[in-house]
Amino acid sequence: MKKIDWYILKKFLTTFFFCVFLFTIIAVVIDVSEKTDDFVKSGLSFWQIFNQYYLGFIPYIDALLFPLFVLIAVIFFTSKMAVRSEIIAILASGTTYSRMLFSYWLGGITLGLLLLYASSFVIPKANAKWRLFDAKYIKVNSSYDPLVEHYQRSMYFRIDSFTYAGIRNYDTLMKSGGPFFMHRIKDNQLVYNLRASSLQWDTAKKKWKLRDVVERSINGLNEKLKKERVLNLDFNFKPVDLTQDEYAQDKLNTIQLHRYIADQELRGTEGLNTLQVEEYRRFATPFSVLLLTLIGAVVASRRVRGGSGAHLAIGFVAGAIFILMDRFSTIFATKGNFPPLLAAWLPNIIFTGVAIYFYRKAPK
Numbered sequence: 494m495k496k497i498d499w500y501i502l503k504k505f506l507t508t509f510f511f512c513v514f515l516f517t518i519i520a521v522v523i524d525v526s527e528k529t530d531d532f533v534k535s536g537l538s539f540w541q542i543f544n545q546y547y548l549g550f551i552p553y554i555d556a557l558l559f560p561l562f563v564l565i566a567v568i569f570f571t572s573k574m575a576v577r578s579e580i581i582a583i584l585a586s587g588t589t590y591s592r593m594l595f596s597y598w599l600g601g602i603t604l605g606l607l608l609l610y611a612s613s614f615v616i617p618k619a620n621a622k623w624r625l626f627d628a629k630y631i632k633v634n635s636s637y638d639p640l641v642e643h644y645q646r647s648m649y650f651r652i653d654s655f656t657y658a659g660i661r662n663y664d665t666l667m668k669s670g671g672p673f674f675m676h677r678i679k680d681n682q683l684v685y686n687l688r689a690s691s692l693q694w695d696t697a698k699k700k701w702k703l704r705d706v707v708e709r710s711i712n713g714l715n716e717k718l719k720k721e722r723v724l725n726l727d728f729n730f731k732p733v734d735l736t737q738d739e740y741a742q743d744k745l746n747t748i749q750l751h752r753y754i755a756d757q758e759l760r761g762t763e764g765l766n767t768l769q770v771e772e773y774r775r776f777a778t779p780f781s782v783l784l785l786t787l788i789g790a791v792v793a794s795r796r797v798r799g800g801s802g803a804h805l806a807i808g809f810v811a812g813a814i815f816i817l818m819d820r821f822s823t824i825f826a827t828k829g830n831f832p833p834l835l836a837a838w839l840p841n842i843i844f845t846g847v848a849i850y851f852y853r854k855a856p857k
Contacts, residue, residue, distance in 0.1 A: 498599070501593075502596045502599060502600050505570065505596065506600060508569055509562060509600075512565055513555055517551055520554045524550065537630070545626045546622075546626040546627070548619070549619040550619075551619075552611070552619040553616060553623060556612060556616045559608050559778070560778060560782050560785050561785075561812045563601070563604055563782050563785055563786055563789070564785040564808050564811065565789075565805070565809075566789075568789040568793040568804045568807070568808040571794055575795065580794050581796070589857070590855065590857035593794075594790060597790040598786075601784075601785075601786030602783060604786075605783045606779065608782055609776070609779040612775045613748075614747070616743075617743065617744050617745055618746075620743040620744050621743075621744040624740050624743070624744070647662070650760040651759060652729060655679060656676070656678075657675070657676055657677075657678070658673070658674065658675040660735070663735060665732070665736045668693060668694035669691065669693035670692055671690050671691030672689065673690075673691070673692040673703065674686070674687065682711075683711055684710070684712070685708075685709070685710055685711065686708070686709040687703075688707045689704060689724070694731075698725060699727075700726060700727050701726050701727075702723065702724075703721075703724045703725075703726060705722065706724040708720075730760075741753065747772065747775055750772050753768070766827050766833050767826075767827045770827065773833055773836075773837035777837040777840075777841055780841055781840065781841050781844070785812075787848050788847060789808060791848070791852050792804060792808070792811075794855060795856060818840040822836040822839045822840065
């Protein structure tokens with residue numbers, strides 16, 4: 494690390510965190526103006542609102558716009574250096590263009606690793622915090638009906654590789670439903686069947702209580718029938734596993750999310766593309782931070798007549814295109830048959846080509 498490397502890296506990080514601070518204030522002010530009535534109706538103090546809502550909302554919004562902040566910061570301070578002919582002086586001193594980009598590589602990798610850690614462990618906790626507040630104090634004042642939210646008409650899932658189950662009229666609030674059925678398949682033959690009029694979670698025994706149970710064990714042409722008034726069973730699923738939380742992918746850290754996806758795949762749950770896209774994006778977005786850092790450095794290092802304004806315009810356009818591509822690929826994956834892995838990495842793949850093109854065209 495030479496003196497010029499520390500100089501560029503210092504400008505990079507200070508400009509980035511200033512952009513984050515500035516946009517965070519703007520986002521909070523806009524959000525407060527929209528939710529003032531809800532905050533007043535909640536009856537909470539300023540500190541309670543800040544602690545329960547904004548300490549979760551601020552990390553969420555910063556992580557959402559993190560790559561854009563990086564791009565704007567790099568373009569802003571690099572264009573200033575270009576206008577003051579600092580880039581020309583660096584290259585005239587014998588430093589190669591690739592060597593000058595070393596500081597940008599280092600800054601991009603540092604911020605990318607920071608985002609990777611935050612997305613994996615910090616942001617999920619923040620999401621759980623502010624979404625709980627949102628459901629308790631904000632959605633309750635809208636047309637949202639919580640009685641409908643926790644009531645599910647029917648659920649079908651796989652308990653293990655050979656056992657399938659279904660519940661009708663399941664209530665996640667009361668942790669009960671019915672009727673309930675379960676059957677086990679072996680060698681493409683039905684070998685066991687269970688039916689119950691109702692199923693309810695016993696909080697004391699930590700087991701499921703089934704009522705009016707009829708069990709059938711089938712072995713070829715032989716069948717055994719057994720009836721039970723009440724039967725307690727210890728299934729490998731708990732009430733939390735039957736709760737369909739549309740924000741589950743945002744609240745689970747990366748390790749928990751990976752296990753949750755594997756568990757849902759075992760149970761044959763449909764619509765896992767949203768969860769898989771989120772898992773892959775947590776690794777793709779940090780890479781996009783490095784990619785946008787290099788694009789911003791290459792674009793802004795050229796001295797143009799428009800100065801910083803022209804560079805910032807290019808940066809905003811590039812950032813908007815990147816975000817649009819990311820949103821469209823996500824929609825195609827969650828609503829269609831687009832592979833989740835490709836959906837998460839497609840913007841990076843395309844912008845890698847853009848970065849190579851800009852680097853080859855840059856004056857060195």
